[in-house]
Amino acid sequence: MTMLSTVLRNLVSGPVTTAYPHAPAELPEGNRGRVVWDMSKCTLCGLCAKRCPTLAVSVDRKAGTVELQVFRCIACGVCAEVCPQGAIEARPEYSAPGYVKEVRTYRKEATAQEKEVVIE
Amino acid sequence: MSTHPNAEAIAKIREMSKDNGTRLVTIVAEEYVPGGLELIYVLDAGGELRTVRSRSGLDDEQESLSSVFKGAENMEREIIDLLGARFEGVKGGLFLMPGGVVAPLRRAAAGGE
Amino acid sequence: MAVTTLIPFGPQHPVFLEPLNIQLKLDEETVVGAEINYGYNHRGMERAMAADFRRTIYMCERVCGICSFFHSSTYCRGMEEIFGIEAPERARHIRIVMMECQRLTSHLLALGHTAEAMGYESLFMQCFREREAIMALANRVTGNRVHYSLNTIGGVRRDITAEQKAEMLKAMDALEDRFAPLAKVFRTDRTIRRRTVGKGVLSRADALSYGAVGPVGRASGIGQDLRQTCYHGLDFRPIVRDEGDSYARTMVRVDETFQSIGLIRKALETMPDGPLTVPAKGNPSGESFTRQEAPRGEVMYYIKAQGKVELERLKVKTPAFVNVAALSAMVPGCEVADIPVITVSVDPCICCTER
Numbered sequence: 001m002t003m004l005s006t007v008l009r010n011l012v013s014g015p016v017t018t019a020y021p022h023a024p025a026e027l028p029e030g031n032r033g034r035v036v037w038d039m040s041k042c043t044l045c046g047l048c049a050k051r052c053p054t055l056a057v058s059v060d061r062k063a064g065t066v067e068l069q070v071f072r073c074i075a076c077g078v079c080a081e082v083c084p085q086g087a088i089e090a091r092p093e094y095s096a097p098g099y100v101k102e103v104r105t106y107r108k109e110a111t112a113q114e115k116e117v118v119i120e
Numbered sequence: 121m122s123t124h125p126n127a128e129a130i131a132k133i134r135e136m137s138k139d140n141g142t143r144l145v146t147i148v149a150e151e152y153v154p155g156g157l158e159l160i161y162v163l164d165a166g167g168e169l170r171t172v173r174s175r176s177g178l179d180d181e182q183e184s185l186s187s188v189f190k191g192a193e194n195m196e197r198e199i200i201d202l203l204g205a206r207f208e209g210v211k212g213g214l215f216l217m218p219g220g221v222v223a224p225l226r227r228a229a230a231g232g233e
Numbered sequence: 234m235a236v237t238t239l240i241p242f243g244p245q246h247p248v249f250l251e252p253l254n255i256q257l258k259l260d261e262e263t264v265v266g267a268e269i270n271y272g273y274n275h276r277g278m279e280r281a282m283a284a285d286f287r288r289t290i291y292m293c294e295r296v297c298g299i300c301s302f303f304h305s306s307t308y309c310r311g312m313e314e315i316f317g318i319e320a321p322e323r324a325r326h327i328r329i330v331m332m333e334c335q336r337l338t339s340h341l342l343a344l345g346h347t348a349e350a351m352g353y354e355s356l357f358m359q360c361f362r363e364r365e366a367i368m369a370l371a372n373r374v375t376g377n378r379v380h381y382s383l384n385t386i387g388g389v390r391r392d393i394t395a396e397q398k399a400e401m402l403k404a405m406d407a408l409e410d411r412f413a414p415l416a417k418v419f420r421t422d423r424t425i426r427r428r429t430v431g432k433g434v435l436s437r438a439d440a441l442s443y444g445a446v447g448p449v450g451r452a453s454g455i456g457q458d459l460r461q462t463c464y465h466g467l468d469f470r471p472i473v474r475d476e477g478d479s480y481a482r483t484m485v486r487v488d489e490t491f492q493s494i495g496l497i498r499k500a501l502e503t504m505p506d507g508p509l510t511v512p513a514k515g516n517p518s519g520e521s522f523t524r525q526e527a528p529r530g531e532v533m534y535y536i537k538a539q540g541k542v543e544l545e546r547l548k549v550k551t552p553a554f555v556n557v558a559a560l561s562a563m564v565p566g567c568e569v570a571d572i573p574v575i576t577v578s579v580d581p582c583i584c585c586t587e588r
Contacts, residue, residue: 002418003414030372076291
């Protein structure tokens with residue numbers, strides 16, 4: 001009989017489960033899930049790759065790319081903390097499953113000034 | 121009857137265990153120099169940590185603590201598995217299966233990281 | 234002449250969350266012997282964690298999924314001892330608050346799981362519903378539901394803002410309100426009492442011999458809780474019972490849940506202002522033994538550093554290692570149908586046992 005109060009309360013209130021993925025996910029704003037690079041601020045210094053605990057980040061200075069192996073990333077936020085330019089941000093997201101181990105590449109576009117030097 | 125290299129440590133722990141509040145926390149084993157085994161018996165006596173150390177060769181047969189503390193048996197089985205040590209009356213095979221990795225915590229095994 | 238039957242309990246069994254094999258020797262319905270076989274979850278973490286002391290913070294969180302913050306805090310405290318630094322007062326309070334939050338989630342899981350092992354599905358669901366509120370709270374404060382990644386050597390990486398503090402205090406009030414009827418069910422329900430009282434008794438002598446810790450040890454009369462020495466100024470007293478049966482273990486967890494709610498409130502009220510970290514420079518060199526009271530008992534880290542990025546030896550002592558071994562003393566004399574509830578009342582965490 002001691003469960004009766006809980007049972008009655010549950011009968012009059014709605015279900016506590018959400019209909020995700022048919023309803024949007026309710027993630028708090030401090031949640032770390034998806035790590036993104038803002039390449040306009042990135043200087044390809046490589047500090048994020050050095051500090052990543054799972055070696056998920058690799059920086060190629062010659063090609064101008066930052067590559068993230070998404071399935072290795074544990075969203076710890078260390079790269080976002082150590083970046084001297086503040087170019088990395090960890091955004092709220094649930095880890096999505098996939099058929100292939102996703103690799104995200106961020107490419108640094110040459111600026112107008114650099115392009116002019118190349119043409120000359 | 122040869123005495124085991126850790127017989128002195130075991131006798132000391134047996135003395136300590138006579139006080140009713142002493143508990144075995146864990147047994148730490150390490151290859152502190154190539155071929156040398158260091159056993160650190162960590163005990164909790166009335167809330168404080170006490171350690172009893174014993175050093176010997178990695179392949180010497182050690183005396184088991186399971187006659188004093190029953191919980192020591194699993195700890196010694198783990199050391200047999202991970203370091204390839206030998207304890208009297210205790211068989212390995214706690215975590216590792218025959219045909220698999222052998223003594224992974226030995227320095228010699230640390231070659232291929 | 235008695236004929237004994239050998240039945241394997243596990244490694245795949247509906248009651249187990251993690252794989253463990255217990256070979257039960259039965260005489261009709263009574264258990265006369267048990268042999269515990271491990272090895273289904275061994276990952277070789279001790280060697281992997283010694284590779285780079287900075288990566289280890291994140292790796293030792295993942296030794297266990299329920300007491301992950303305790304592992305990370307114990308490791309960071311051990312490294313702080315080796316570096317000769319001490320985390321600031323505010324960081325230590327934040328660690329206490331988040332540790333007690335994780336203790337709440339762990340005890341609610343253990344209680345829900347105990348109910349589930351008896352077939353009391355609705356009580357199991359209600360316990361997990363309360364647990365969800367705390368996981369969501371932890372998500373808001375630290376950024377993740379389970380692996381908080383909040384610790385760093387020298388302190389913590391994120392602060393608890395005044396807004397989050399108010400939210401936490403409200404959540405604690407709500408939890409206390411909603412958990413009180415569930416606690417009453419655990420305490421007084423006739424079926425739960427019939428399935429736990431007098432079952433799986435662990436005597437005090439056996440508990441000392443196996444080195445049982447945590448609620449298992451405290452339910453058998455060993456009155457030790459490491460929080461007595463770590464939680465200064467929070468007036469902490471351990472909860473001890475002496476029956477040693479499954480009911481005593483469950484009751485210790487129920488009482489500790491209420492105690493944790495009180496501790497979170499006190500730690501939040503007395504949290505001082507100040508810096509969050511102290512820098513730790515260079516490579517560590519030295520040795521340290523650090524202990525912490527995780528939900529299942531005592532977690533101890535032995536760290537030996539040699540002046541390089543690689544650690545020479547890292548040894549993790551987990552509470553489940555000694556508590557699961559104590560099962561072989563609890564089980565003889567019981568009936569086969571009692572074994573699932575006894576096993577779950579010990580709260581085995583096989584990923585902690587086998588690392």
